[in-house]
Amino acid sequence: MTTMLLACAMLGSTAVWAVDPSVQQLRIGFQKSSINFAVAKQQKLYEKEFPNAKISWNEFPAGPQILEALAVGSIDVGVTGDTPPVYAQAANKPLYYIAYEAAKPLASAILVPKDSKLSQLSDLKGKRIGLQKGSSAHYLLVQAVRKAGLQWTDIQPIWLTPADARAAFQKGAIDAWAIWDPYFASAQLEDQAKILVSGQGLSPNYTFYLASTSFVKQHPQAVKGIIQQINTADKWVQANRSATAQLIGQSTGLKPNVSQVFIDRRPRPSAAAPLTAKVIADQQQLANRFAELKIIPKPINIKLAVWTGK
Structure with missing residues (x-):
């Protein structure tokens, strides 16, 4: 812990904050997978970035709940999967x-x-698969079913939050579970769960930072400051991986070995950046696939929701 505190102190002494005095409050939605936000919260990076603002942190079980909160105006910024x-x-x-x-x-x-006797994707036919509806795991399962040569109607999706899915998985109430870290790492290490398939070749599994349109329009400079501090946090994570595992364990209740696997599976670095043409195209592919399957009610144009920084 001493190393972590020393690094925090050094970070605070050398950082240059692009202060936006117009921000009076910043309400952030996060989840257990939000490592950079966890570090930003622990190190009070946004209190330094926005000294006139009241900063509040709101934890949610998954991305759909975060975006519901964003839509009704109870948070300003959130982090979700694809x-x-x-x-x-x-x-x-x-x-x-x-x-x-x-x-x-x-x-x-x-x-x-x-x-389990399930050993390949085609074995999912007729099986009960737990997942959070509208989460990144939803797209992973859609892609896996497609790769297996099955139809979506060939499986039985069981819509569960990660915590409820974990309980159902442990009881044998579902045959498989589509999930992301750190729940994935926890089940793998603590329940000896087997990987039927990872996201490799199926879903890129991006993390996205989203903001309300009103916040972006009122505080465009603040958005840049929010991203800057995500990257300040990530630089610290990359330089202090074992301390990060300890921090994540303390903030989430995860065991240290689970936190370490979770962190080790993340790319190095995992900084935040403006969406590239490829990322937008990958998101558009996801949206098109969901529209084809009528999982979403209509086709959408991802580019219309991408902030360009202007």
């Missing part, structure tokens, strides 16, 4: 993609119990 913003945009909920983190396909998987 699928929640597609759902939100298709439902005409206002949002902006403000940044993304590098793809991490190995950080999500479809898991089966340690004694």
Whole structure:
């Protein structure tokens, strides 16, 4: 812990903050997978960035709940996987993609119990698969079903939050579980869950930072400051990986070995950057696939929800 505190002190003494005095409050939605936000919260980076603002942190079980909060105006900024913003945009909920983190396909998987006889994707036919509706795991499962040569109607999706899915998985109430880290790492290490397939070749599994349209329009400079501090946090994470595992364990209740696997599966670095043409194209592919399957009610244009920094 001493190393972590020393690094925090050094960070605070050398950082240059691009202060936006117009921001009076910043309400952030995060989840257990939000490592950079966890570090920013612990180190009070946004209190330094916005000294006149009241900073509040709101934890949610998954991305869909974060974007629902964004849509009703109870948070200003949130972090999710790839699928929640597609759902939100298709439902005409206002949002902006403000940044993304590098793809991490190995950080999500479809898991089966340690004694399961399921060994290939085609074995999912007729099986009960737990997942959070509208989450990144939803797209992973859609892609896996497609790769297996099955139809979506060939499986039985069981819509569960990560915590409820974990309980169902442990009881044998579901045959498989589509999930992301750190729940993935926890089940893998603590339940000896087997990986039926990871996201490799199926879903890039981007992390996205989203903001309300009203916040972006009122505080465009502040958005840049938010991204800057995500990257300040990530630089610290890359230089202090074992301390980060300890911090994540303390903030989430995860065991240290689970936190370490979770962190090790993330790309190095995992900084936030403006969306590239490839990232937008990958998101558009996701949206098109969901529209084809009528999972979302209509086709959407991802570019219309991407903040350009102007």
